[in-house]
Amino acid sequence: MNPAYPFVSERAEHRCEYCHAPELVFNFPFEVEHIVPLRQGGATTEANLALACRSCNLRKGVQTTGVDPSSGAEVRLFDPRQDRWPDHFYADLDTGELIGLTTIGRATLAALRMNGEPQRAARRLWLRLGLFP
Numbered sequence: 001m002n003p004a005y006p007f008v009s010e011r012a013e014h015r016c017e018y019c020h021a022p023e024l025v026f027n028f029p030f031e032v033e034h035i036v037p038l039r040q041g042g043a044t045t046e047a048n049l050a051l052a053c054r055s056c057n058l059r060k061g062v063q064t065t066g067v068d069p070s071s072g073a074e075v076r077l078f079d080p081r082q083d084r085w086p087d088h089f090y091a092d093l094d095t096g097e098l099i100g101l102t103t104i105g106r107a108t109l110a111a112l113r114m115n116g117e118p119q120r121a122a123r124r125l126w127l128r129l130g131l132f133p
C-alpha cells in the first residue's frame, strides 16, 4: 500500500476527491494519485496527492488539462488541493449525474468520464444508502 495512503484517505474523508465515490462501499482501498504526474514534474508531497477511485484515476492518467464541452476551451482539471468541489460540481440527486458548474468542472467531468451509466447508477444507490453526496 502507498505509504501516504493513511493520511491521504483520512484527509479525503474516504471519498474519491474527483467524483466523491464513498470508499466504504468498495472492496479495495482507493488509490493515492499525483495531481500533477511525476513525469510532468509533480512531487510526492501531501500538496500534490489526492485520493481517487479506480475509475477516476485510470481515466485521469497523466492528464492535467481537459476540454470544456460547452465552450471548447482547454483548461486545467479540477485540483482537489486548490479547488473546492462544490464550486465546480453539483450532484443531480434524481439522476445521479454530476453537473459541471465551471469550465474546470465540465472539463474534468468529460476527461474523467464521470457520468457513465454505471457511475450514475452507483450514485443513485449510494444516495439511497445515505452515502452520497
Ligand SMILES: [Zn+2]
Pocket: 016, 017, 018, 019, 020, 021, 052, 053, 054, 055, 056, 057
Ligand atoms: Zn472517482
